[in-house]
Amino acid sequence: MSEHLLEIRDLKVTFGGLDALSGLDFHVDEGEIVSVIGPNGAGKTTFFNLISGLVAPTEGEILFEGESIVGLDPSIVTSLGIARTFQNVRLFPNMTILENVMVAQHCRTSQQVFGALLQTKAFKKEESEIRERAEEILGFFGHRLVGYRMDQPAFALSYANRRRLEIARAMATQPRLLLLDEPVAGMNPMETAELTALIGRLRSDWGFTIVMIEHEMKVVRDVSDRVVVLDHGVPIAQGSYDEVSINPSVVEAYLGRPVEADR
Amino acid sequence: MNERAMDLPRSAVDQNWPHVLRWGLVCGLVLVSLCLVGMPVELDKRAIIERHLSLGYLFVLLVPIAIGWVSSTLLVLEGVENRRQGLYDLVTGLVVGLIGGGVLSLLMVALDNWNLRDPLVNWSPQLFRFLTYENGMGFGAAAWLCTGALLGLAGAALHVVPSVVRRTTAFVVFGLFFLSVLEAAISDLSEGFGLESLTDWLYAKKGGLTVTSTIVVGLVIGAASMVTRGRVKAATNRYRDMEGAERQKASMILFVVVAVLCIVLPMFLGKIMNELLANVGIFLLLALGLNIVVGLAGLLDLGYVAFFAVGGYTTAVLTSPNSPWFAPELHFGVALVFVVIAAGLTGLLIGAPVIRMRGDYLAIVTLGFGEIIRLLFMSDWLGPYFGGAQGITNIPGVDLGFATVKGTDPRSVFYLVLVFCAIAIYTSWRLQASRLGRAWMAVREDEQVAEAMGINTVNAKLMAFVVGAVLASFSGAVLAAKVGSIFPTSFMILVSIIILVVVIVGGMGNIAGVLVGSFVLIGVLGGPKQPGLLQEFQNYKLLIYGILLVFMMLKRPEGLVPSARRSRELHQDEFLQDAWLQGDKLESEEEEGTVVTATVSTGEVGGAEE
Numbered sequence: 078m079s080e081h082l083l084e085i086r087d088l089k090v091t092f093g094g095l096d097a098l099s100g101l102d103f104h105v106d107e108g109e110i111v112s113v114i115g116p117n118g119a120g121k122t123t124f125f126n127l128i129s130g131l132v133a134p135t136e137g138e139i140l141f142e143g144e145s146i147v148g149l150d151p152s153i154v155t156s157l158g159i160a161r162t163f164q165n166v167r168l169f170p171n172m173t174i175l176e177n178v179m180v181a182q183h184c185r186t187s188q189q190v191f192g193a194l195l196q197t198k199a200f201k202k203e204e205s206e207i208r209e210r211a212e213e214i215l216g217f218f219g220h221r222l223v224g225y226r227m228d229q230p231a232f233a234l235s236y237a238n239r240r241r242l243e244i245a246r247a248m249a250t251q252p253r254l255l256l257l258d259e260p261v262a263g264m265n266p267m268e269t270a271e272l273t274a275l276i277g278r279l280r281s282d283w284g285f286t287i288v289m290i291e292h293e294m295k296v297v298r299d300v301s302d303r304v305v306v307l308d309h310g311v312p313i314a315q316g317s318y319d320e321v322s323i324n325p326s327v328v329e330a331y332l333g334r335p336v337e338a339d340r
Numbered sequence: 341m342n343e344r345a346m347d348l349p350r351s352a353v354d355q356n357w358p359h360v361l362r363w364g365l366v367c368g369l370v371l372v373s374l375c376l377v378g379m380p381v382e383l384d385k386r387a388i389i390e391r392h393l394s395l396g397y398l399f400v401l402l403v404p405i406a407i408g409w410v411s412s413t414l415l416v417l418e419g420v421e422n423r424r425q426g427l428y429d430l431v432t433g434l435v436v437g438l439i440g441g442g443v444l445s446l447l448m449v450a451l452d453n454w455n456l457r458d459p460l461v462n463w464s465p466q467l468f469r470f471l472t473y474e475n476g477m478g479f480g481a482a483a484w485l486c487t488g489a490l491l492g493l494a495g496a497a498l499h500v501v502p503s504v505v506r507r508t509t510a511f512v513v514f515g516l517f518f519l520s521v522l523e524a525a526i527s528d529l530s531e532g533f534g535l536e537s538l539t540d541w542l543y544a545k546k547g548g549l550t551v552t553s554t555i556v557v558g559l560v561i562g563a564a565s566m567v568t569r570g571r572v573k574a575a576t577n578r579y580r581d582m583e584g585a586e587r588q589k590a591s592m593i594l595f596v597v598v599a600v601l602c603i604v605l606p607m608f609l610g611k612i613m614n615e616l617l618a619n620v621g622i623f624l625l626l627a628l629g630l631n632i633v634v635g636l637a638g639l640l641d642l643g644y645v646a647f648f649a650v651g652g653y654t655t656a657v658l659t660s661p662n663s664p665w666f667a668p669e670l671h672f673g674v675a676l677v678f679v680v681i682a683a684g685l686t687g688l689l690i691g692a693p694v695i696r697m698r699g700d701y702l703a704i705v706t707l708g709f710g711e712i713i714r715l716l717f718m719s720d721w722l723g724p725y726f727g728g729a730q731g732i733t734n735i736p737g738v739d740l741g742f743a744t745v746k747g748t749d750p751r752s753v754f755y756l757v758l759v760f761c762a763i764a765i766y767t768s769w770r771l772q773a774s775r776l777g778r779a780w781m782a783v784r785e786d787e788q789v790a791e792a793m794g795i796n797t798v799n800a801k802l803m804a805f806v807v808g809a810v811l812a813s814f815s816g817a818v819l820a821a822k823v824g825s826i827f828p829t830s831f832m833i834l835v836s837i838i839i840l841v842v843v844i845v846g847g848m849g850n851i852a853g854v855l856v857g858s859f860v861l862i863g864v865l866g867g868p869k870q871p872g873l874l875q876e877f878q879n880y881k882l883l884i885y886g887i888l889l890v891f892m893m894l895k896r897p898e899g900l901v902p903s904a905r906r907s908r909e910l911h912q913d914e915f916l917q918d919a920w921l922q923g924d925k926l927e928s929e930e931e932e933g934t935v936v937t938a939t940v941s942t943g944e945v946g947g948a949e950e
């Protein structure tokens with residue numbers, strides 16, 4: 078049986094009578110980059126909240142590697158291999174940059190109190206592995222998050238760097254599926270172009286499968302294999318970027334404006 | 341009229357009168373409340389300088405100085421030409437002090453004419469005598485008007501004089517104050533070293549410094565402060581800037597010095613001082629445990645005393661022959677194993693139901709649990725097992741083979757506590773830089789995100805409860821062995837609160853802060869029942885704790901010894917500005933002419949929920 082990495086069937090969630098999402102069927106295959114687009118309030122972030130277990134669906138199935146993950150704690154979902162970033166960047170502001178990435182490896186490591194107290198070999202080994210991995214991940218973003226920065230608190234970072242650190246933190250959980258919620262929001266064109274390239278490398282170098290929410294059409298066009306369009310919680314189109322961008326209902330959802338990448 | 345003329349006073353009497361009046365009344369109100377609380381009369385018994393100055397007068401006299409200083413503090417504006425402080429500020433201080441003295445005189449008149457002793461228990465003839473210097477109304481009023489004005493002036497003058505003078509004065513005054521206040525400790529110590537003659541010279545027979553010693557020591561301190569100017573700061577800065585191996589070496593030396601002091605010093609101390617140190621240690625142990633729960637994991641546990649009680653009672657039941665129901669009379673060391681188990685289980689038991697609550701709810705529920713545990717130990721229902729209100733007595737000391745640790749030998753208790761404190765400090769230190777410690781911090785910062793990043797927050801929080809519980813139970817065990825008996829009244833809710841104050845005042849999330857907090861609060865002021873160095877403060881301890889807490893929360897929320905982390909958190913805005921200014925420079929260097937994003941938004945980062 079050809080199994081999807083993530084498969085969602087007839088997903089529905091209701092907030093106080095309002096259907097934030099309904100009738101959503103969705104799947105991602107290993108190695109894909111799928112973009113989810115739609116106007117504000119379409120339910121995109123809610124969709125991520127459902128997958129990552131922060132919100133429980135009213136109806137429907139979410140299968141990850143063929144197993145249902147509905148009702149599991151977010152931490153378990155993460156340990157199964159789904160990591161996410163947050164649209165309104167939510168770092169651990171008073172922990173250092175390095176600590177932010179180190180702490181995200183929690184579910185991949187196992188040392189407990191006694192290891193730390195007795196400073197066992199296993200503890201020291203694990204600790205240095207955690208640190209090395211964290212440095213490696215931070216190094217992926219060039220010189221921006223390494224060096225003296227590693228010991229700065231996260232809140233002291235510039236906005237773009239906070240977004241990068243969010244991605245780094247998600248990477249550190251060693252996921253198979255990475256959910257990026259508007260990764261380039263608030264970045265300037267230069268930074269956007271750079272991050273677009275990095276998203277491609279997240280797949281090619283690190284082997285992550287990626288689902289990305291994005292408003293920046295240029296980014297969507299450049300990186301995604303497939304695009305899903307949500308409007309008022311209902312999927313209105315799926316397909317390649319080119320197919321979707323000429324789809325009449327999509328055009329209508331975007332206020333009659335043709336969907337086009339700038340430039 | 342141009343703009344500057346609007347801002348700057350034209351002459352010394354062109355004061356901002358509402359401001360002056362407000363501070364004057366504040367000064368008066370503080371003085372009157374101090375008097376009516378009864379502090380001056382009670383503290384009058386303790387001499388600071390023999391026959392000339394008592395602690396009571398000192399407190400009253402300090403108020404106008406402090407408020408004179410505060411009221412004449414100039415708000416310095418960056419980048420604008422600021423007014424030089426001078427005569428104008430002296431007048432401010434003078435008038436503020438004068439008003440304060442006036443209000444106090446009014447109190448005197450009231451004391452003389454009415455009797456309000458019914459609601460105000462300290463409305464007494466003694467207070468009147470204290471205030472009038474036993475010289476009658478007229479003299480008292482005139483004296484207070486004068487002293488108030490002069491002291492206010494002195495406070496304001498501190499702004500005007502050169503900084504050398506300010507520094508030297510502060511050193512001399514505080515030096516003499518501490519020398520006098522620490523009389524018991526110092527005479528105890530010098531007795532240990534066989535230097536009785538020194539204390540005989542320093543202190544008068546009835547307590548307090550002698551006049552000669554005040555003058556001589558004052559001069560010595562003054563000279564010393566001139567000599568050391570800038571050196572101490574330079575040394576700490578040097579230490580802070582050290583890196584890698586050098587820093588490690590310096591830390592090592594520091595550690596060895598402290599360790600040797602801790603071991604050697606008690607040998608020269610007498611019973612009272614050792615007793616005091618042992619008490620400090622017991623509370624330090626509690627504070628270190630609470631610091632893990634509150635400071636690291638961010639769980640505001642107000643029922644922390646419960647674990648202290650469990651430790652004490654477990655030890656009592658297992659070691660005392662008088663345990664009413666089950667008395668195996670185990671050795672302390674063996675009992676300790678069960679203490680750890682019992683505390684861990686209690687931690688789980690209390691933790692499990694409350695762990696899903698957040699913030700204030702957690703605080704309230706744990707507050708309840710803390711009280712429930714005490715009431716259980718007190719109840720008739722469990723009386724047959726734990727002795728109810730009679731408690732459990734006759735708890736033996738700790739038999740170490742070569743020596744016995746027991747309450748009658750406070751030095752041995754101190755050493756025992758020292759061992760446990762060392763364990764607790766080591767534990768805090770190691771855990772902070774471990775997988776679990778990081779998970780705690782993440783939970784403190786943003787629980788939901790921590791969960792989404794793969795941390796089982798329930799487990800992490802339970803572990804914080806358990807580790808905190810075990811440390812508190814050690815403290816309880818030591819208390820049982822030290823006091824030799826255990827009663828429910830040793831575990832009042834007040835203990836929880838005092839430990840929390842120690843942690844907050846010292847500096848949350850910071851081991852050094854907790855150490856300083858314990859020494860300052862428990863050592864100087866005293867614990868809930870244990871006297872501190874200033875035994876005269878016994879009745880005002882809670883008042884001072886409260887004032888200190890409010891003051892710290894307003895002025896220095898990061899505590900006396902802030903952890904760099906906490907300090908950043910609480911002064912985020914300022915820090916962000918710095919980072920922004922620095923980062924701006926650095927990024928533009930790094931990114932070579934590309935558009936710089938220095939958009940550092942102030943306010944909270946991990947803000948609203950989605």
Ligand SMILES: Nc1ncnc2c1ncn2[C@@H]1O[C@H](COP(=O)(O)OP(=O)(O)O)[C@@H](O)[C@H]1O
Pocket residue numbers: 092097115116117118119120121122123124950
């Ligand atoms: N926890 C919640 N409770 C109530 N309503 C919610 C909640 N989360 C999201 N919503 C609503 O669901 C809708 C979709 O929101 P969201 O998923 O954030 O949209 P977007 O596509 O812009 O990310 C919005 O109307 C929002 O107000």
Ligand SMILES: [Mg+2]
Pocket residue numbers: 121122123164
């Ligand atoms: Mg959204």
